Amino acid sequence: MFFNKNRAEKLMDQFNIDLLIASTPENVTYLSDTVSWAPKVYSYSVDMFATYYRDPNIDSSLIVPSQEMTYVSGSKSTIKDYYTYGGKSALVQPDEVNSQTLEEENYLQLQNNDSKRTRNSIDALAQSITSHKIRNIRIAVDEDKINDKKIKFLTELLPNCEILYGADLFRLIRQVKTDDEIKAMKVAADLNESASIAACNEIKIGMREYEIASVYASKVGMGLGKWLWYHFGSGRRSVGIFPPADKKIQAGDMWKFDAGLSLNNYQADTGWGGVMGEPSKEQLKLWEATESGYKAALSVIKEGTLPSEIQNAMLNGTKDGGLPDHSGTFAGHAIGLEMRELPYVLGNKSKVKSNFLPDTTDIPIPENSVLCIENPCQIFGLGGTQIEQTIIVKKSGYELLTDQERRLWIVD
Numbered sequence: 001m002f003f004n005k006n007r008a009e010k011l012m013d014q015f016n017i018d019l020l021i022a023s024t025p026e027n028v029t030y031l032s033d034t035v036s037w038a039p040k041v042y043s044y045s046v047d048m049f050a051t052y053y054r055d056p057n058i059d060s061s062l063i064v065p066s067q068e069m070t071y072v073s074g075s076k077s078t079i080k081d082y083y084t085y086g087g088k089s090a091l092v093q094p095d096e097v098n099s100q101t102l103e104e105e106n107y108l109q110l111q112n113n114d115s116k117r118t119r120n121s122i123d124a125l126a127q128s129i130t131s132h133k134i135r136n137i138r139i140a141v142d143e144d145k146i147n148d149k150k151i152k153f154l155t156e157l158l159p160n161c162e163i164l165y166g167a168d169l170f171r172l173i174r175q176v177k178t179d180d181e182i183k184a185m186k187v188a189a190d191l192n193e194s195a196s197i198a199a200c201n202e203i204k205i206g207m208r209e210y211e212i213a214s215v216y217a218s219k220v221g222m223g224l225g226k227w228l229w230y231h232f233g234s235g236r237r238s239v240g241i242f243p244p245a246d247k248k249i250q251a252g253d254m255w256k257f258d259a260g261l262s263l264n265n266y267q268a269d270t271g272w273g274g275v276m277g278e279p280s281k282e283q284l285k286l287w288e289a290t291e292s293g294y295k296a297a298l299s300v301i302k303e304g305t306l307p308s309e310i311q312n313a314m315l316n317g318t319k320d321g322g323l324p325d326h327s328g329t330f331a332g333h334a335i336g337l338e339m340r341e342l343p344y345v346l347g348n349k350s351k352v353k354s355n356f357l358p359d360t361t362d363i364p365i366p367e368n369s370v371l372c373i374e375n376p377c378q379i380f381g382l383g384g385t386q387i388e389q390t391i392i393v394k395k396s397g398y399e400l401l402t403d404q405e406r407r408l409w410i411v412d
Contacts, residue, residue, distance in 0.1 A: 001033060001078055002029065002030050002033055002077070002178060002180055002181050002184070002337075003030055003031055003033075003052070003172060003177060003178070004176055004177070004181075006126050007176050008020070008052065008173045008344055009054065011169065011172060011173055011356075012054045012140075013054070014183075015140075015169065015355075015356060016138055016140065017054065017138050017139070017140045017164075017166070017169065018053065018055070018134075018138050019051060019052070019053050019054070019129070019137055019139045019140070020051065020052040020053075020056050020139075020140050020142075020166065020169070020170070021049055021050075021051055021125070021139060021140070021141045021142060021144050021166070022049060022050040022051075022052075022145065022170065023047065023048075023049055023141065023142045023143070023145040023146040024039075024142055024144045024145045024167075024339035025039045025040050025048070025145075025265065026265060026338055027050070027144075027170050027174075027337075028048050028049065028050045028062075029337060030174060031050035031051070031052050031060065031079070031135055031168070032050045032060075032062050032077045032078060032079045032339060033075065033076060033077050033078050034062070034071065034072055034074075034077045034079075034328050035071070035073040035075070035264050035265050036068055036071060036265075037067075037068070037071060038050055038065055038067035038068045038071075039065070039068070039145070042067070043145070044359070045151075046065045046067060046068075046400075047063070047065065047121035047122075047145070047146065048062075048063060048064060048065055048068055048121075049062070049063035049121065049124075049125050049146075050062050050063070050079060050131070050283040051125075051128060055134075058118055058134070059079075059080070059081045060078075060079045060081065060133050061079065061082070061083055061128035061164045062077065062079045062082050062083070062084065063083050063084075063085070063121060063124045063128060064082055065084070065085065065086060065121070065222045066084060066085075066086045066087060066088065067150055069084065069089065069107060069110040069111065070107060070232065072106070073103050073104075073106035073107035073110060074103045074106075076232055078392070079121040081125060081128070082106075082109065082110055082113075083116045083117075083124040083128045084110055084116060084117045084118075084124065084262075085117065085118045085119065085120050085121050085123065085124040085371070086119075086120070088111060088117075089111060091111060092346070093108075097194060106201070110265045118133050121148040121150075122150050122153045122157065123157070123318075125154065125159035125300060126154060126158060127157060129161075130157075130158070134163070135160040136160050136161065136172050137161050137162075137164075137373065138161070138162045138164065138265055139158070139161055139162065139163045139164065140164050140165075140166025140169045140170075140291075140356075141154070141163055141164070141165065141166050141172070142166055142167045142170050143165040143166070143167050144167045151163065156310070157289050159232075159319065162182065164268055164355060165355070165389075166355075166356070167352040167355040168355065168356040168357050169355075171341065171342040172342060172356055172357060173242060174337065174341060174342075174368055175334070175341065175342050175366060176367070176368045177336060177368050177369070177370055177392075180370070181266070181336065182370070182392065182401070184263075184264060184266045185266050185267075185268070185335070185336065185370060185390075185401060186268045186401055187263060187264075187266075187401050188225065188262070188263040188264070188267065188268035189268045189270070189390055189401050189404075190402050191219075191220065191223040191225050191261065191263055191268065192220070192259060192260070192261050192268035192269070192270050193270055193402060193404055194219065194223075194226075195215075195216050195219035195220045195223070195225075195227075195259070195261070196215070196257070196259050196270055196271075196272075196373040198215055198219045199212050199213070199215040199216040199219070199230075199257070199259075200212075200257075200272075200274070200409055202215045203249065203255070203274070203276075203367075203411050204246055204261070204366045204411070205249055205250060205251055205276060205411075206249065207248065207249050208236065208243050208245075208246050208247065208248055208249075208318060209233070209234060209237075209244035209246070209247050209249065210244045210245065210246060212232055212244065212257075213230045213232055213244040214261060216230045217230065220261050221262070224263070225261045225262065225263040225268075226261060226262045227259070227261045228261055228262060228267075228339070229258070229259065229260050229345055230244065230257065230258075230259050230260075231243060231244075231257055231258040231259070231271075232244040232256075232257040233255065233257075233384075234247060234249045234250075234254070234255040234276075235247070235249075235250060235253040235254065235255075236380075236381060236383065236384060237239045238253070238254045238255050238256045238273070238378065238383040238384045238385070239378035239379070239380055239382075239383060239384045240378065241376075249276060250276065251276050251277050252275075252276055252277055253275070253276045253383070254273065254274070254275050254276075254283055254286075254382070254383030254384060254385060255273060255274055256271065256273030256274070256376070256383075256384055256385050256386050257270065257272070257273075257275070257382075258270075258271035258374075258376075258386065258388065259271060260339060261380065265337055266336065266337060266389070267335050267336065267337065267338060267339045268335075269333075269335060269339060269388065269390065269399070270372075270388055270389075270390070270404070271386050271387075271388040271410065272385075272386065272387060272388065272406055272407075272409060273287070273290075273384070273385030273387075273408070273409065274385075274408060274409030274410060274411060275388055275408065275409075275410055275411070276411050277411070277412070278410070279332045279408065279410065282382055283338070283377075283382070283383065284408075285322050285323075286322075286323065286377060286378075286379060286382065286383075286384070286385060287385050287408045288321055288322055289318050289319075289322040289323035289326065289377060290318065290321075290323075290375050290376075290377040290385050290386065290387055291321070291387060291406075292318060292320065292321025292322070293313075293314045293315065293316075293317035293318025293319075293321055293323075293326070293328075293375045293377070294314065294317070294373065294375040294387045294406075295317065296313045296314055296316065296317025296318075296320075296321075297310050297311075297313045297314035297331050297332075297373055297375065298316065298373060298391070298398065299313065300313045300395050301365075301371070301373075301391065301393060301397065301398045302393065302394065302395065302397050302398070303364075303365070303367040303393060303394065303395045303396070304364045304365065304366075304367070305344070305364070305365050305367060305393070306362050306363070306364060307331075307343050307346040307349055307361065307362055307363070308347070308349055308362050310332070310346045310373070311328075311329070311330070311331040311347045311348060313331075314328065314331040314373075314375055315327075315328055315329075318375065318377060323377060323379075326377060328368050328375070328376070329347050329348060330345060330346070330347050330374075330376075331346040331347060331373060331374070331375070332345075332371055332372045332373040332374045332375050332388070333345055333346060333371070333372055334346075334356070334365075334369055334371055334372075335365035335370055335371065335372050335390065336370060338340070341358070342363075343361045343362070343363055343365075344361065345361070346373070347406040348362075348369065349361060349362035359387070365393050366393070367393055367395055368392060368393065368394075369392075369393045369400075370390060370391070370392055370401060371390070371393060372388055372389070372390050373388065373389055373390075373391060374386060374387065374388035374389075375387050375388075385408070387406045389404045389406060390404070392400070396397070
């Protein structure tokens, strides 16, 4: 189960929230253990919602668009109370043919239960709530994929309820990962790592950068992942996260990449760097400073560490490691169902205005948060490199999410 139920209930008690409503594909996945496609593809015209009540006697509901019925039917969702909206799918149903699997049974339930089908998504969502005959409740709505017009409509349909913007509450709940989430993230990270290694194994003098990117993309696709980016730069282009170009890789070039993918709605992010041939003294010194800063950042990570502490350790470690002019303001980010999660950037303190979050981003990192720690370093004209790994925060330190070796990758 992806949903951290215990943490959610404690926070709902703290903020006196009776009902959570998820609207983004990520939060719907989180509450229901489903993986949607239509709300992602038709992001402006298709809604899908999931609910969770603080009262254990009230069942959660899933609001399913017609396009999503087959995917929900085949999922092993923790939610069994379905509402649909819009027109029915075209389906001939001979009287003598019965369902033979749970998937078919679920599909026919969604297709044929007219009492739980409405004209639009907000009607369906309101019906799922009013069917429980509850009044005067406080509702936290994930507003990131439901516009103000629809929230106004929902407010009119639920006149005795108080509706609050609750996307930040979801972010706070999701900060601590469940065992099932960590397993899902490991599978995504394994695919990202293996695809990146396959791409790096193909790097040769004379290859064009985009040819390396195509190896990565192919391997991700074979694993049924969705690649989101593959930044790759060689030579002077390795000083930033440039998109791969038709530039040929030359002897002596530094190169680096940063690669991100999604698998079953969970995200993975990785990256490292290398040199074509024996590294020069300047190139080796840049790598050693990168590694020094990276190790310094890891040394301070444990439950309760502040993002600014990680950033300061990385900055000072990089400078002391041989790059005194380094001015990095970024030590990585949290990751999960979204590529950047609370506290978004491991860096210096910035102010936050929210009903649910602390007043700054510099919040203690709890155990079982998952972080991408990364240290990109570059010198204009020389090139750049980076180290990035994904770690799980523990009480007195950290663990790698998956096996990730980080060394200066030398291509002979």
